[in-house]
Each structure stands twice: as C-alpha cells, then as structure tokens.
Amino acid sequence: MDKHPFDIDVALARIEDAVRPWPKAALFLLAEEGFTSTFEQLLACMISIRTYDEVTLPVSRRLFARARSPAQVAALSWEELDELISPSTFHERKAKQMLAIAREVSSWFGEVLPGERDVLLSFPGVGPKCANLVLGVACGTPVISVDIHVHRVTNRWGYIAAPTPEKSMVALERTLPQEHWIDINRLLVPFGKHICTGTRPHCSTCPVLDMCAQVGVTEHR
Structure with missing residues (x-):
C-alpha cells in the first residue's frame, strides 16, 4: 500500500x-487522582521502573495512603517502606533510595521538592527518563x-x-x-x-x- x-x-x-478505551499511563492517571506534586510523581516513577503499570498503580496508591510528603516518607523505617512497595521490582533497593531521597528533600527543601531537572538527576536511582517524565507530568515542563x-x-x-x-x-x-x-x-x-x-x-x-x-x-x- x-x-x-x-x-x-x-x-x-x-x-x-x-x-481512549485503554487505561492511561500510570503517572498520568495518578496525577488525575490528585497525586500531582513533584515528590509524589518522583516516588511513583521510581516504583514504576521495571514494573508494569498494573502493579505501579496499586503500589503507589498504597504508599500514598500511608505517606505522601517528604517528611512523612522520611519518618518511615526501611522495613515499613519496603513492605509498602514490595510488589514492585527491585523493591529493596528502591526503598533504600526513596528513603534517602525523602530525607534529603525534607532536610534541604522542606515539603516542596523543586521541579528542577538537575535536582532530580542528583538523586540515586533517578535517570533522565524518570526525571523528564516527572517534570512533564508534575510541572508541565516541556521535556x-x-x-x-x-x-x-x-x-x-x-x-x-x-x-x-x-x-x-x-x-x-x-x-x-x-x-x-x-x-x-x-x-x-x-x-x-x-x-x-x-x-x-x-x-x-x-x-x-x-x-x-x-x-x-x-x-x-
């Protein structure tokens, strides 16, 4: 043809x-549900790495039902956070990275993680694909x-x-x-x-x- x-x-x-008949990509759907902050989108993106959306969505919702802000996540133990995200692939490593990020954000930025690419890329476990997706969904940054x-x-x-x-x-x-x-x-x-x-x-x-x-x-x- x-x-x-x-x-x-x-x-x-x-x-x-x-x-239109199919489910939206996980981070976009979570944003529609109100999980719009840069920090929430970053955690959801990390959960999604090597993980199907069908797992990412319920795991992210379960985490956010327990802790959504940097301070709330930083207050969790590694064991608690690991259990919350355990269906996600490589959850042990992700829990360690996410806890370190939450503590760093809480210490340096308080409750609001800036939507800046260099800041996101400075965190362990966050690469260009994840950083760009978070900036696009959470901040509307054209990336x-x-x-x-x-x-x-x-x-x-x-x-x-x-x-x-x-x-x-x-x-x-x-x-x-x-x-x-x-x-x-x-x-x-x-x-x-x-x-x-x-x-x-x-x-x-x-x-x-x-x-x-x-x-x-x-x-x-």
Whole structure:
C-alpha cells in the first residue's frame, strides 16, 4: 500500500481517539487522582521502573495512603517502606533510595521538592527518563520521556531512526514539535501496549497505518 508522508499532528490526534478505551499511563492517571506534586510523581516513577503499570498503580496508591510528603516518607523505617512497595521490582533497593531521597528533600527543601531537572538527576536511582517524565507530568515542563514504547513506535513509524531509547530522546528533541513533548509519552504508552505491540502489532486496526513505514515489522495482525 502506498504511504502518505508522516504527519505527527494527524497521527497523535488519531491515536488520542484510538487509546481512549485503554487505561492511561500510570503517572498520568495518578496525577488525575490528585497525586500531582513533584515528590509524589518522583516516588511513583521510581516504583514504576521495571514494573508494569498494573502493579505501579496499586503500589503507589498504597504508599500514598500511608505517606505522601517528604517528611512523612522520611519518618518511615526501611522495613515499613519496603513492605509498602514490595510488589514492585527491585523493591529493596528502591526503598533504600526513596528513603534517602525523602530525607534529603525534607532536610534541604522542606515539603516542596523543586521541579528542577538537575535536582532530580542528583538523586540515586533517578535517570533522565524518570526525571523528564516527572517534570512533564508534575510541572508541565516541556521535556520528552522516552520509554520502550515511545522508542519502538516512533522508530517503527520511520519518524526517527535511533538504536536506543536514549538516542531516540535526542532524535525526538530535534524532530518532534515541542507542543507534543509531554503528550508523546501519555499517548504512546497505551498505544504501544495495546495496538503497536512489540511483536505482531495490530496493523490491521492501526489508525496511522497509512503513514507508518512499518520498519522492522515482519509479521502483524
């Protein structure tokens, strides 16, 4: 089939409609539930690392029901915090890192963690993907968070060509209009989970098939 030139504005508008029936990405859904502070979003993002959203959401809610502010989390013992987040992958290490962050934030900043990238990246266990996602969701800062879904989908489209999520972030910063920098993660996480899947993507029902180059797709549904 002949393909149209890829139009990112059209593509994201179509995907917005296509993913409406599916659950939103974890941090965006938590923000809608009122967990909007930079500190809360940072803890939820750390919980989400190597962990499915289906686990991240209830674990984050359980933690926030017990402690939400830096001082409240800092007052927990490691054992208490570890138990609260135990369904999350690598929970022992995350509990140690989160406790250290809570104590540092409480000591240096009080109850409000600044929405500054350098501050977030200074914490143990926080990398560029997590920092950018927190800044985008909690602060509305125009930054791109590239997880495996954003990386796979944008490269499959042929919109960019980059071998790793880190290099995809750089390529998207050069190519993607800034007004889409936050929404690209919000939309492509459910799109990548349910339509443009890692193996045998659902190309027959894809809303952007007419523009997608289908790079690397050898079998689809």
